[in-house]
Amino acid sequence: MKPAxxxxxxxxxxxxxxxxxxxxxxxxxxxxxxLVHGPAAGQIVETEAYLGLDDLAAHACRGVTxxxxxxxxxxxxxxxxxxxxxxxxxxxxxxxxxTPGCVLIRALEPISxxxxxxxxxxxxxxxxxxxxxxxxxxxxxxxxxRHNGRDLTKGALTVRQWESGESFEIEITPRIGIRLCRELxxxxxxxxxxxxxxxxxxxxxxx
DNA sequence: CAATAGATCATCT
DNA sequence: GATGATCTATTGC
Numbered sequence: 016m017k018p019a020x021x022x023x024x025x026x027x028x029x030x031x032x033x034x035x036x037x038x039x040x041x042x043x044x045x046x047x048x049x050l051v052h053g054p055a056a057g058q059i060v061e062t063e064a065y066l067g068l069d070d071l072a073a074h075a076c077r078g079v080t081x082x083x084x085x086x087x088x089x090x091x092x093x094x095x096x097x098x099x100x101x102x103x104x105x106x107x108x109x110x111x112x113x114t115p116g117c118v119l120i121r122a123l124e125p126i127s128x129x130x131x132x133x134x135x136x137x138x139x140x141x142x143x144x145x146x147x148x149x150x151x152x153x154x155x156x157x158x159x160x161r162h163n164g165r166d167l168t169k170g171a172l173t174v175r176q177w178e179s180g181e182s183f184e185i186e187i188t189p190r191i192g193i194r195l196c197r198e199l200x201x202x203x204x205x206x207x208x209x210x211x212x213x214x215x216x217x218x219x220x221x222x
Numbered sequence: 223c224a225a226t227a228g229a230t231c232a233t234c235t
Numbered sequence: 236g237a238t239g240a241t242c243t244a245t246t247g248c
Contacts, residue, residue, distance in 0.1 A: 063240070072240070074233095082233065100230030102241050119240060138243075150241045192240050 018177055020127035023049060023056045026175035030168050034090035038064040038109040038116035043185050043203040045107070045118055049175045052156045055131055057123030057146055059174075061204040061211045063190045065106070067115040071195035075115035085164045086115040093172065095153070095163040102150030105158050107167060107174065121191070121202075122147045124210040125155070132156070148212040183208075 018026070026049060034041055042064035049056050065073040074096070075086040085094050085108060094106040094117050110116035123146040125132055132145050132155040139145045139155075146152040153159070158172070167173055184206035189197055191214055204211045 065240075074240080077234080080234075096240090097230095097232060099239060099241050100232075104240060106240085121240085148241070190240070194239085 023051060023127060026177050028168060028173045028175050031091040034109050035111050038066055038118055041109040042118045046203060046205050047180050050123060051175055052172045055128030055156050056126045058126055059120060060124050060208045061122035063119040063121055064201040065117050072193040086117055088112060091168045093162045093165045093167055095160050103153040103159055104149040105153050119149060121149050122210055122212045123152050143209050147210050
C-alpha cells in the first residue's frame with residue numbers, strides 16, 4: 016500500500032533525535048522512510064552505515080578535514096560529496112554531535128515527482144532504474160553538493176515516516192564498492208525489493 | 223550475460 | 236600524483 020502523492024507532505028519529519036544514535040542502528044531504521052525534496056519523493060530501500068575512526072572505509076576515519084567536518088557535527092544534516100569525479104552521494108549524519116558517523120542512501124523507490132526524476136535521468140530505461148544506486152538517486156532527486164551540511168529536519172529536503180507502511184524483512188550484507196573493511200555487515204536493504212541497486216556478479220562472488 | 227574501459231575531479235599524501 | 240562509498244557504453248563470449 017503506497018501513500019497517495021499528496022499524503023507525503025503530511026507525514027511526520029524525522030527529528031534530530033532519530034539520527035542521534037549509532038549509525039549502524041539508524042541505517043536499518045531508515046528503510047521504508049521517505050526522502051522528500053520538494054515535489055520529488057522516494058521510499059528508501061537500501062542504506063549503508065559508515066562509522067568513525069575504526070572504519071577504514073569511512074571518510075571520517077582520518078579525522079576532521081575540511082570535507083569531513085560535517086560528519087563530526089550535528090546529526091540530521093546532509094553530507095554530500097563527489098565520487099569518481101562525476102557523481103554525488105547523499106549521506107545522513109548520525110551519532111551525537113562530536114562523534115562521526117553517517118548513513119549512505121543507496122537506493123529509492125520513486126513515489127512522486129516521477130516525471131521530474133525522469134527528466135533529470137534521461138538515461139534511465141525503467142522505473143526500477145531511476146534511483147537504484149547512490150549516484151542515480153542524487154541525480155533523480157536533484158540533490159547536489161549545494162545540500163552539503165543542510166539541516167534535514169526542516170526545509171525542502173527532509174526524511175519522513177508513514178505509520179501506514181507495510182512491514183518488511185531486512186536483508187543485511189557487506190557494503191558495496193569499497194576496498195577496506197569489506198566484510199563488515201553494514202549494508203541494509205528491504206528484502207526482495209525491485210528497486211535495490213544491482214551488484215555486479217564479481218562483487219557478489221567476492222563475499 | 224559478463225567483463226572492462228573511460229569519464230572526470232575533489233581530496234589528501 | 237594517486238585514489239576513489241559510480242555509472243554507462245562497449246566489447247567479447
